[in-house]
Every structure is written in structure tokens, then in C-alpha cells.
Amino acid sequence: MKLYNTLTRSVEEIKPLAAPKVTIYTCGPTVYDYPHIGNWFTFIRYDLLVRALKANGLGPVWVMNITDVGHLVSDADDGEDKLEKGARREGKTAWDVAKFYGDYFVEGLKRLNISAPNFLPKATEHIAEQIELIKTLEEKGFTYVIDDGVYYDTSKFEGYEALARLDLDDQQAGARVAFNAQKHNSSDFALWKFSPKGQKRDMEWDSPWGKGFPGWHIECSAMSKKYLGDTLDIHAGGIDHLPVHHTNEIAQSEAATGKRFANYWMHTNHVLIDGDKISKSLGNGITLEDIEKQGYSLEVLRVLVLQSHYRTQSKLNDASLLSAYARLTDLQKFAQLCFQPNVVNEKYGRFSVEDVEYARQDLLNAMNDDLATPKVMSMLSEYDRNIRRDWLKDQAAFKALRELIEFVDDLLGLSLTNQSDLTKEQRELIQKEDMLWRKAKNGEASFADVDEIKKKLMSHHIVVSNFNDSKPLWLRTGTGRKED
């Protein structure tokens, strides 16, 4: 399986350190507010990576952190802690806020059919590990203390600019951030922040340097080390984290252990809404509930994610949602074929078990090519069309089709196999309709009777197609949209 590695800026074959195990760390949410649709896009993309690895026989061990303290309103270590700010906004404690949005996030993972991460560690439950790591960095001479906290001296770390290919000297010229005069370098960042004098924070802990709370970046280094060891296989995150957060993670972890932190870095690009990126400052953050309010199921959102590549910016608007909805409906119709033995036509059928198995390998190959999900989607559309047009050859092909759909579900997480079979009663109705239809064509029955049964089926959201040379096929309508 190949993946674009930001470290080398090239597509590389994934070679886990201890295959078949593959360790993955992904940056999770800061739980101070509802995640917006862009956050969920990224989490779905993590899920697709994990699913692809599994399809290749690898056993991912996936850690996604939950940041419930220390993420300041500004990465420059100025400003307030987001959790404390959220708490004031809602008149609760920071702990209440973290609990509420943390639970909401975990629930969201389930609603979106995102594979359960093996670990969802919270920053507040790993304060000791973070303090330990800072102590190690202190012993090795990478830290210094100023008025408001313990800082990491980025100039001491060889290769600090490597991942993001930064040019710090030139960046300073255009920096708009007020420079903390006590910091040695503008890129230095806080490992531990002291509680403001005379102020009691909801969240604060004792440390060797004084009462306070951890900086945002240290949690990822501490928790990935605890759960996955010094070196992990794949680290994924949003592209916005490249220059600061991920760069700092590397600096912390590698300075502490002397080993490489992660072998592969995967960065997901953003989704734009009406041409703008989603951000708090623009106030255009759409939530899952907003999508559902428009009548779309969350599978529609997943199709939208799949339709664009993770390294390109995708767009969210009414048209793209509608397009994704239509595509999901098509895929669901495709999946419904695996309940229909009538799709086997021994006389005219051309699609063999070999063809179906080839299709499966073809899909996996596309996924293995740097998660080429748009290609996977187009291939599925083609297989759907081909099978409908050419029919299946025999029962073996029918069985293989069922397995193909299950494979696609495991790979993409679209819950296509949830397309339930018909009831016995519905099946009998279809059979009767087909029989009457054939009779009516010979003048042996009335079309009015045929139409009556069709109407009945329609009330079950079932549409029947009759064929001269084949048994009938059915499909369900409106399964991707609530209002249907």
C-alpha cells in the first residue's frame, strides 16, 4: 500500500516497523465546542486509512487524542485556554465542557461509522506523562523558564524546519504575532504554562516548575509515546498542523528519545464552503446536525468525502451534497442486487465469478494507490452498470457479488449491506406482479390488476422492473434522504 509522505514529499510504499501491526497516531479534536464539518471530514479520512490498512491484512493500532486542556486560542502561546473560554461562555466549569463535548465527539464517531480507535486518550488523564517528558527535555537542555511558563528552545533542535520545510528567518519578517520578548526564538513554544498569578483555573496541576497546565503540543508527544512507543508508523492530521503542531511534536519527541518520531506523515486537506475555508472567525462551521436538517443522512457526507481526494481541497455546497446523495442512492441500489437471485441469468449472463473477484482486487489496488477514493467511486459506478447490463452468469457469481459488497462496506464504511432484504410478503407481491404482467401482455389478465400491485409495492418504497427475457428486479427508493 502506498501513501504520500509529507516528510519526503513523495508517494511511498508503507512498510510498518513490526508488520502486520501498524501504529497510527492521529490528531483528534479539542473538545470545547461542536466539531464542524471540516473536522469530521478529517476524521472520516483517518477512518478510510485504517480501513485500507485492514483490507491489506495489516492490524492497525490507532490512537486518537482528545485535547481537553491546554489548547490556547493562539498557537503562539498567547491568549486563553479554549476549554476555560468555552466554560465561561456556557457558565460551566472547564471540566463540564470537556465532558460534554468529549462525549458528543465519541458519539459522532459512531454515528459516522468511523472505526473505533484502539485508544482515545485524554490529555487531562496523562498529566504525569507530560510532566515526565518535559523533565526529560529539561535534563537534555532543550528547555528554559520565563515568567509565564516552561519553553522549548527550537534553536537547539537540529532539523526543526524539516517537516514543513520552513524558513524561519524569512518568516519573521512578516510575522504578525506580537512577539513575547522573553522567548529566545519566535518559534519557541510552551511546554508548561503557569496559572496566572492570583487566578484560580478550573484545570491546573502541580509540577516541578509551579502550578499550571501543559502546553498543547506536549500531550501528543507524551500520549503517542505511552501507547505506541518511541517511533510510530503513521502520523496523520490536518494540513494546518504541518508548520506548527506537528513540527513541534517532532521536536519534542525526537529530542527526548533520540529516535525518529514517525516514519510516515499524512496530511489531509481542507473542505471549503462556498469557496472559503471553515474557521471560527468566519463563523461558517456547519455541524452534523445541519447536514441532517437538510434531510441528508450521514452516509451522504461520507460519499462526499470519498468523491474527492484527501490531498485536494474539496467543496461543500448544495450541489455537491445533492450529487453525493444521488451517488449514494446508486450504490445502495447496487447493494440491493445481492438480495436478488434474479440478477443471475444463465442464458444471457456474462459476469462471472472471476470478473467479480477481479473487480475486488481492482478496487483494492485503487485504494492502495494513495487512497484514490474518487477512482474507487467511479469503478463502483462502472461495476454497477456492467452487472445490470450484462447480468450474472451463475450462482457462484451471485455469491461473489455478495462478498464484493461486503468487502466494499469494510473498505469504505458506507453500510451498504444494511440494505435489508425484502419480506416474504413483499417477495410474493413481486412474483405475483410479474406473473400478472406476463399474462396481461397476452390478454389473459388486466393491466389494472398489475397496476394495483405496483401501487401497493410503491407504498413499501419498492419499484419493480419487468423484463421480457428475465425475472424481475426491484429496488428501494429514497434510502439516503430522510424526507423521502
Add this chain to the structure above:
RNA sequence: GGCGCCGUGGCGGAGUGGUUACGCGGAGGUCUGCAAAACCUUUUACGCCGGUUCAAUUCCGGCCGGUGCCUCCA
């Protein structure tokens, strides 16, 4: 100012040195008792100017336009 990315048909969105992406929408058709559904055909593109090449949307250079990061942010 520094570091990047992108510019594809009505829309979304892939990809490629010479061959249909795919989906949505529009148009026409086949099948059909009608209507759906299904299927077929069609709509036909690669910002501009040069260069390389037998051949460029696809490689190189320049220009124009858009956009991301260097603040919050997936």
C-alpha cells in the same frame, strides 16, 4: 515578505505525453400496456503566451487568476 497548492465541459470531481474517468444536471433514444426503473447515445473540457516533442490538457519557463499556511483552525 517567506513557504506551498490550484486553475479541467452547466455543476461536482479524477486522470493522462497520442486511447470513454466517474457522478449530478440537460437533450435524444431503446425496452415497455402507461409511468417509473434500467440501459444506450449525446452535451464535450482541460486559464493565457512561449518552449521541448512526431505529438501536450499532461513536461519546462513566463504571465494572469484563485487559494492555503506562516494568527485561531481538520
